[in-house]
Amino acid sequence: MHGSGIPGIGDIPNNNNNHSTNNNIPQFRDDNSLVSSDNQFEAHITKPYTVKNGDNNSSSNGNLVEINTSSNTPSFTEIDNSNNNSNKKHETIQYDEVKMNSHDDDDDNTNERTDNDRIIIKPVNDEDDTSVIITFNQKMSPFIIILTFVASLSGFLFGYDTGYISSALVSINKDLDNKILTYGDKEIITAATSLGALISSIFAGTAADIFGRKPCIMFSNIMFVIGTIIQISAHTFWQMAAGRLIMGFGVGIGSLISPLFISEIAPKMVRGRLTVINSLWLTGGQLIAYGCGAGLNHVHNGWRILVGLSLIPTCLQFVFFMFLPDTPRYYVMKGKYEEAKQVLRRSYVDTTEEIIEQKVHELRELNKSIPGKNKAVQVWNTIKELHTVPSNLRALIIACGLQAIQQFTGWNSLMYFSGTIFETVGFTNSSAVSIIVSGTNFIFTLIAFFAIDKIGRRVILLIGLPGMTVALAICAIAFHFIGIKFNGNDAVVSNGGFSAWGIVIIVFIIVFAAFYALGIGTVPWQQSELFPQNVRGIGTSYATATNWAGSLVIASTFLTMLQNITPTGTFAFFAGLSCLSAIFCYFCYPELSGLELEEVQTILTDGFNIKASKALAKKRKQQARMVQEHLKYEPTQEIIEE
Numbered sequence: 001m002h003g004s005g006i007p008g009i010g011d012i013p014n015n016n017n018n019h020s021t022n023n024n025i026p027q028f029r030d031d032n033s034l035v036s037s038d039n040q041f042e043a044h045i046t047k048p049y050t051v052k053n054g055d056n057n058s059s060s061n062g063n064l065v066e067i068n069t070s071s072n073t074p075s076f077t078e079i080d081n082s083n084n085n086s087n088k089k090h091e092t093i094q095y096d097e098v099k100m101n102s103h104d105d106d107d108d109n110t111n112e113r114t115d116n117d118r119i120i121i122k123p124v125n126d127e128d129d130t131s132v133i134i135t136f137n138q139k140m141s142p143f144i145i146i147l148t149f150v151a152s153l154s155g156f157l158f159g160y161d162t163g164y165i166s167s168a169l170v171s172i173n174k175d176l177d178n179k180i181l182t183y184g185d186k187e188i189i190t191a192a193t194s195l196g197a198l199i200s201s202i203f204a205g206t207a208a209d210i211f212g213r214k215p216c217i218m219f220s221n222i223m224f225v226i227g228t229i230i231q232i233s234a235h236t237f238w239q240m241a242a243g244r245l246i247m248g249f250g251v252g253i254g255s256l257i258s259p260l261f262i263s264e265i266a267p268k269m270v271r272g273r274l275t276v277i278n279s280l281w282l283t284g285g286q287l288i289a290y291g292c293g294a295g296l297n298h299v300h301n302g303w304r305i306l307v308g309l310s311l312i313p314t315c316l317q318f319v320f321f322m323f324l325p326d327t328p329r330y331y332v333m334k335g336k337y338e339e340a341k342q343v344l345r346r347s348y349v350d351t352t353e354e355i356i357e358q359k360v361h362e363l364r365e366l367n368k369s370i371p372g373k374n375k376a377v378q379v380w381n382t383i384k385e386l387h388t389v390p391s392n393l394r395a396l397i398i399a400c401g402l403q404a405i406q407q408f409t410g411w412n413s414l415m416y417f418s419g420t421i422f423e424t425v426g427f428t429n430s431s432a433v434s435i436i437v438s439g440t441n442f443i444f445t446l447i448a449f450f451a452i453d454k455i456g457r458r459v460i461l462l463i464g465l466p467g468m469t470v471a472l473a474i475c476a477i478a479f480h481f482i483g484i485k486f487n488g489n490d491a492v493v494s495n496g497g498f499s500a501w502g503i504v505i506i507v508f509i510i511v512f513a514a515f516y517a518l519g520i521g522t523v524p525w526q527q528s529e530l531f532p533q534n535v536r537g538i539g540t541s542y543a544t545a546t547n548w549a550g551s552l553v554i555a556s557t558f559l560t561m562l563q564n565i566t567p568t569g570t571f572a573f574f575a576g577l578s579c580l581s582a583i584f585c586y587f588c589y590p591e592l593s594g595l596e597l598e599e600v601q602t603i604l605t606d607g608f609n610i611k612a613s614k615a616l617a618k619k620r621k622q623q624a625r626m627v628q629e630h631l632k633y634e635p636t637q638e639i640i641e642e
């Protein structure tokens, strides 16, 4: 990144407000531009304008630029009150354009000026800023909320379908092939879904770019329905495994497309939050699956009901999507600009046609499609571009790195085997404790929902990973004192029964769940924001496939690890990985909250640019506060940064 100051827009309520300002009387030049007396600031009026009366008393933070054009000697003031510290150095910013809001070029009154102008400014030497970023009313429309909720039903299905299996395996009993499932059978049935998800996630990103996000989600619904029907009618082990595999195809597609879809429709200031809604459905789905599993445990054929229940959200999602559109970014990729505009109009209700046009224009500018004489060549070129363009490669390292960390720090082994672990340390009601653990996962995902945009992704990761390290290390120590021995597939506690160290283990597994859900359980699913439009599909495919490969490896090696390197060794291993992961995030994960999707690439262009990302994220949040503050007074006016 060049330079450290990252100036932004100046939205100017021009009404002699009471900021502590650095007054400076600029002059109009012949070409109608303004220049401050110290020559540090200049501004060009590019359009004729009419000036509106207003009574804004905004007292926002950040760099405001005030240009009072109501008199013949206009005043021109820069205010840097970002931390209310009067000693703080003013940034030196030159302003290129001054645009007047709400005007009509043909209007008779276009040159009339009165008090209280609103002026929108673009800094010219803002090297850290992207070209055309439009900041307009970021209020959430009901339409965006509906789209988010419908898309994140995929998250629910992901959670429910990975969550129900542990109780289903217990209650299946002799229902398949008339014999009790062996340990190996259970592993295959569990792993089949992860395998299916791994396979489909490899292709899902490319499919999303070719066919669209919405058709892919609808295709995943069909996979869910087929997979579920095969399972609930299964009387043989292989039929059950096949059903789980096909359902896994649906899980993999949904796990990739749903966060992608949400991040493409979300206003930037709430993009993190809206994407976390998918994670909330996911962890909620796991919790509900555990709860239903416990409830249906003793019901005859209860597992078939448990599996069958997942048909409800799948069918609902399919039907809803028949009436909903795809994302504006996808429409722009396909040259369907009118469709893109229609979605934007419904998404940003208080917005003028001019801004919609500009937004589509901006998306078109940034949508540099990758050439190739046919689809296969295009895909190959996209893969090349993903690895050879430095910002893409960095995005890939971060996205895959975070997904690998999410899986290799061991959470899912606890999800799948927490019952076994709790029994080992002396808890008889292990399913109740498992519900508490997945409930903690859900509650802390909710906390992440509130923190992810406000506090930022980087901060919650850097709180979560060290917290996980400590919790895992304490579990490792406690396991040492409990002294577990493995005998085949059975664990024998040498100290016998329930002990104080057993309580320590339960408590710190719950603490681990909390720190996990707060950071690494949630943040990697923000992966779509790392990639530019042209490689987003394939980039997120890599990352999602990393997630499922990790889940497959960990779920199938955890019990073996417990046996071969002891629980102390296993937990110490996960603690070590969590610690290394914290170091990785500290050096490589920039703060992306509040940034436009397109700004993320600027950040990653010549390094991970942690410092610059933090500054830009801070700036964008200040600006958003300014805009919100201003909209309180004039809710129908939009602020344009151009």
Ligand SMILES: O[C@H]1[C@H](O)[C@@H](O)[C@H](O)[C@@H](O)[C@H]1O
Binding pocket: 162, 279, 282, 283, 286, 406, 412, 415, 441, 517, 521, 522, 525, 547, 551
């Ligand atoms: O983000 C989710 C969540 O943390 C789940 O609890 C976990 O089972 C998944 O593997 C993960 O991707």
